[in-house]
Amino acid sequence: MTRPDQQSLPHLTGGEAGQREVIGFLCDPATHGGLPVERVDTHISRIFLAGDRAWKMKRAIRTNYLDFSTLALRGASCRREMEVNAAAGDLYREVIPVTRREGRLHLGGDGTPVEWLVGMRRFDRNDELGRLCDAGRLTRIAAEDLADRIALGHAAAPVTPDHGDDADLRGRIDQIAGALSAAADGRDLARAARDWRAAAHRARQAQAGLIACRHRCHRIRRCHGDLHLGNVVMIAGQPTPFDAIEFNEAIASIDVLYDLALTLADLLARGRGDLGNAMLNRYLSATRDYRGLALMPLFLSMRGAVRAMTAASRGDDTEARRNLDFAIRALSPPAAPRLLAIGGLSGSGKSSIARALAPRMGPLTGAVVIRSDVTRKRLAGAAPETRLPETGYSAAMNRRVMARMTCDARAALRTGTTVLLDATFLGADWQACVERLAMHEGVAFDGLWLDLPPEAAMHRVEARGPDASDATTEVIRRQVADAACPAGWHQVPAGGRLDEVIAAAATALRLPDAYPIRSET
Structure with missing residues (x-):
């Protein structure tokens, strides 16, 4: 090690x-x-x-x-x-x-x-994602493209069975804590480093069964190993990771979510939790690694502690303290998870609202968003933006989509993560399914219905660019007969400006102010 x-x-x-x-x-x-x-x-x-x-x-x-x-x-x-x-x-x-x-x-x-x-x-270093992020030019689309790239890389990466068990993870925590204490060199950070080490080991011990399961299930692979934003550059419009660890197999032979956690921690440190949330949800839609979310607080904490050590070693105590505080907060007990559903006509803005609200639904990477349009494409073996034929919208496929979304939501909820389901929720079967899920899992449920006149929804669908939704104006005409706010759901007018609709939705769902909303796309 x-x-x-x-x-x-x-x-x-x-x-x-x-x-x-x-x-x-x-x-x-x-x-x-x-x-x-x-x-x-x-x-x-x-x-x-x-x-x-x-x-x-x-x-x-x-x-x-x-x-x-x-x-x-x-x-x-x-x-x-x-x-x-x-x-x-x-x-x-x-x-x-x-x-x-x-x-x-x-x-x-x-x-x-x-x-x-x-x-x-x-290449032009201004095209590195770290610099793009700092300049406010890193887009959600680029973050999601990177998530796709990482998911494909992880799927193809060799399994490394000699690494990644509980003893390995225990050793990594001890090494990070030891290096941080050495870098702090007796300063106030040293005591905080000891506190972090104890908290990290408690978190590891609490997830010992999951760590062993991930080792058995080949989630430990030969990864990139150093996926911070400075090691990704835009080439021909695509985010391209480079400078993967070549000099030490142990450093790169890690849990795939620990590999991803470095990118997420980098985004969080730069104040772009919205992009981190979008990236994580895109990755999860491709990998369905929802059970692994129980380890994400520990992995993000470890990445934060390494950032603290790096800052301390160059004498920047302010930055070191900020990163160590993040590492310690990441291990705090989370709030009880919630299940939320956003429904309405195609084009009513469900995905835009979900994307804006999700980062506000948790202290780290926010809520898991499971979108029916993306789930349908994954079930069909297609990329989210690929248009499906009519057979992709059969009654049988609709049932498969509902079952898959329910299964994935259950897995995420059981890790203590809040889940937001994004679908039209037209029809009593969909509404009953999501409400039964909340009851069976013992979590609070809220439904949000976006109310938009059909003509406005049709105009939006005609105007939008590439998207996971294949809805057309004819699809909306067929939806109108079933478009009614379910009993007990919050109804929010969706015809105004996006920021106004976001604010109204946040108020209806009683979201806290601790995690600021960003509506950039």
């Missing part, structure tokens, strides 16, 4: 001093056809940017979590980096040696290799 504090051991003989000649060579514009060179140093690599290319060189160091101390090890790590980042497409181009020939260094070609590089396609 490796420690996350990333403190280097003393360099071996030669070490980085032996790389000075290569560094000078790669900094020389002549090496790159006269193009100017920009150098970026990280804690484990040196990157040289010239024109449309980037050359990454491993630093000749050995730490408690990696070993780049020899040329052979650095070459092997370069090749492994290409392998684990294969999903990044042509962002990763080649592994190439720096060779010595006739007393001079050359980039590639014949000669004796003196260093190994990963050749990459250079």
Whole structure:
């Protein structure tokens, strides 16, 4: 098991001093056809940017979590980096040696290799998701596209049975706490670190059965391992993860939800819980990993504690305290879960309202939203925005959609998570089903009916772009006969501005003010 504090051991003989000649060579514009060179140093690599290319060189160091101390090890790590980042497409181009020939260094070609590089396609760093988020330009669609990408990656990732059991998780918590205490170096943070460690172990022990189940059920896989927003870049309009962990299999062999938790924690730390909620719900709609939500508070807490350790190690106590406070709050007992349903005609704004309210229904990632349109597409084996034929809307398929939504909602509720169901809820069978679910699970239920004249609903459906809903004006005409607010549900006029409808819905559902609503799409 490796420690996350990333403190280097003393360099071996030669070490980085032996790389000075290569560094000078790669900094020389002549090496790159006269193009100017920009150098970026990280804690484990040196990157040289010239024109449309980037050359990454491993630093000749050995730490408690990696070993780049020899040329052979650095070459092997370069090749492994290409392998684990294969999903990044042509962002990763080649592994190439720096060779010595006739007393001079050359980039590639014949000669004796003196260093190994990963050749990459250079990209605009302003397109990294972290920078887009900080600039207010990260969209919900991009966050959901990233969730799709991560879900596909997790499904294809190799299972790693030698990692991820309770002992492994216990060791990770101890290592994070130890590194945080060392970074705090006797300051007030050290006591808080001890408190966090005790709380994290209590949370782990409470979920011991689930941890063992996830290990048995192949939820521990060889993941990206470092999925913060700075390691995702928009390429051709698609969020593309890169810089997956290549140097230590233990760091990347983790629960798939712990992998995802780093991205969510990054969004939460940047004040974008709305995007975190959208991303998590998109991921869950693809994976149906609802039972795993019971571990998400612990996983988010661990990610927050690592962020605190990183901040403390660079002397930023304010940031460290903020992250550690988040880590401790994440482990607080949650409020009792609720079941909510939003119904109404197609086009009445159900999904927009659900998307806006869900982040407000919990202190971390908010409520789980289960949308009938998305569930239908997943059952049909199609992407949410793919239009289905008429057979996708048969009575038999409608029953399957209802059964799937009920099953997934039950799984999420039993983790203590509030669930919001988004469907038309036309017909007594749908209404009775959701109310029976709440009764059987012993949770409070609220129904919200969005009241919109059919003509307005038709206008909205005609105007909207790609969406999981396939509703047309003809579909709405057929819905009108059954469109009535069920007894006991809250009826909210839905013809006004979106922010007004959101506010009215929040008031009807008695949502707290602690988690602010954002209505950006």
